[in-house]
Amino acid sequence: MQHRIVVLGAGYTGAIAAGRLAKRLHQEDVTITLVNPEPDFVERVRLHQVAAGQDLKPRPFAEMFAGTGVQLKLAKVTAVDVDRKAVAVAAANGLGREELAYDTLVYALGSGWHDGGVPGTAEHAHEVSSRPGALRLRDRLAALGAGRPVVVVGGGLTGLEAATEIAEARPDLDVALAAHGALGDWLSEKGRTHLRKVMDGLGITVHEHARVDAVGADRVTTADGRTLPAEVTVWTTGFAVHPIARATGLELADGDRIVVDGTMRSVSHPDVYAVGDAAMAMGPGDKPLRMSCASGVPMAWQAADAIAARLAGTEVPRVSIRYFQQCVSLGRKEGLIQFVTADDRAVDKTLTGRTAARYKELICKGAAWGVAHPTVGMPTRRRRVAPPQPRDRARADAATAVTARSA
Structure with a gap:
């Protein structure tokens, strides 16, 4: 049997x-x-x-x-x-x-995306945690004219990567990031400094301490009463199992x-x-x-x-x-490798710039390659x-x- x-x-x-x-x-x-x-x-x-x-x-x-x-x-x-x-x-x-x-x-x-129960998110926001979601967002962005506002909600790894990728690919758009806390607040000082430099260079407006509590067809509203124009909202605040x-x-x-x-x-x-x-x-x-x-x-x-x-x-x-590091792509030309302790706390050591972008690319390629080669570097003798x-x-x-x- x-x-x-x-x-x-x-x-x-x-x-x-x-x-x-x-x-x-x-x-x-x-x-x-x-x-x-x-x-x-x-x-x-x-x-x-x-x-x-x-x-x-x-x-x-x-x-x-x-x-x-x-x-x-x-x-x-x-x-x-x-x-x-x-x-x-x-x-x-x-x-x-x-x-x-x-x-x-x-x-x-x-897991998949999680709207957190925020009103209007399911109806109006886009997500990038699934291929169908990413393709829908791709089509929506392609239909936007120059100068139209895009807001990425969420200041974690997914939000940072989405915001910088969109801003780099479409410099004609008005891209903003709404972060619940301070920008990159889990990173080292070196990491935060580089992140802010890249965001500024890409023309991304950063709204810190901006917890979004409502999403509309053309705007998001924060808990402290701010209204951010958003013809497209990208929701990246967390995952649901x-x-x-x-x-x-x-x-x-x-x-x-x-x-x-x-x-x-x-x-x-x-x-x-x-x-x-x-x-x-x-x-x-x-x-x-x-x-x-x-x-x-x-x-x-x-x-x-x-x-x-x-x-x-x-x-x-x-x-x-x-853990050894957190790898963040910041568009195709920039990246941030934040080295961490075994339990995932940031240390002072970072890798930035094009070198970090190439490092992250190797990590991504290696992860996909590893799916097809799951025992590389280890004995492959089959057991009965x-x-x-x-x-x-x-x-x-x-x-x-x-x-x-x-x-």
């Missing part, structure tokens, strides 16, 4: 986990099914470039996983039943629904994120692993890992290696996940799956029977 591994979501974390598992385990011992609604990999960390009018290199999963044994299921996840160990999916083309039974589940559905986790029965934190141990295994359901934005994992200083590619990639490595080790009956490797114990086999047979009856 092959051990059935189902991976939900093919962003950075899900795709890396699936590919790494395929390199760790023998194809005759396992089936690895990767569920995703789109047939190609989306470089989420570059979506601000898409919004600004740039085209990205296509990365079809059929090419990335050719010969690995990973089976791509083009479908949207609609429900997860952790008691029956089954996932309900709807075909990406809308023509059919089915259930996928699993023995091990990797939950990597990630995919809501399916709420109905799974898994133990959650903050209402949405799956609580996992140091191997990314659910603390309530040992057959489930969660990686990326969907997981609540602790890092250095007993602080939760932040939602980011920098956190998600090593989480995927850890989960895949732990699953392979447990299936093979070998020692489970445990790697401490830590240990035979299941009688009790485990009985549970698997029962799950298969339930799925067959449901179909």
Whole structure:
């Protein structure tokens, strides 16, 4: 009996986990099914470039996983039943629904944009956390005439990258950034100084301590009564985890994120692993890992290696996940690399200018390349799956029977 591994979501974390598992385990011992609604990999960390009018290199999963044994299921996840160990999916083309039974589940559905309940945001604002959203914003910006106002709401990494990318690509627009606090207030003094210099050079108006509490068709309004003209509003204030986790029965934190141990295994359901934005994992200083590619990639490595080790009956490797830097692109010609402590606090050391822009570009290319090459620099010897114990086999047979009856 092959051990059935189902991976939900093919962003950075899900795709890396699936590919790494395929390199760790023998194809005759396992089936690895990767569920995703789109047939190609989306470089989420570059979506601000898409919004600004740039085209990205296509990365079809059929090419990335050719010969690995990973089976791509083009479908949207609609429900997860952790008691029956089954996932309900709807075909990406809308023509059919089915259930996928699993023995091990990797939950990597990630996150999307979050309007924070601010009135008018859902109706009037644009987002850059998904490819459809970035493409809609791209079309809207292309239709704007010179001098029209664009406001990017949110002073975090996504907001900074979106504002600078748009301003550089369209210097004829009146681009502004509304930040809840001071500009770059989490950066070192050197980092803040460089950031302000770049924003000034691109002609971006910065509104600090400007918490937006309403979005209209042609303006945003701040909590202190300021009205900022905005023919286009780009909302980047935070992310919301995919809501399916709420109905799974898994133990959650903050209402949405799956609580996992140091191997990314659910603390309530040992057959489930969660990686990326969907997981609540602790890092250095007993602080939760932040939602980011920098956190998600090593989480995927850890989960895949732990699953392979447990299936093979070998020692489970445990790697401490830590931070080294925050990489910010500030258009195509400028960048900022803020070096940080293990628990993500800024230090004095920074890298700026064109060198930083090239550094960030290498990071982005490396992240995408790593999806197709998930075990580079590590032993790739595949392990054999240990035979299941009688009790485990009985549970698997029962799950298969339930799925067959449901179909």
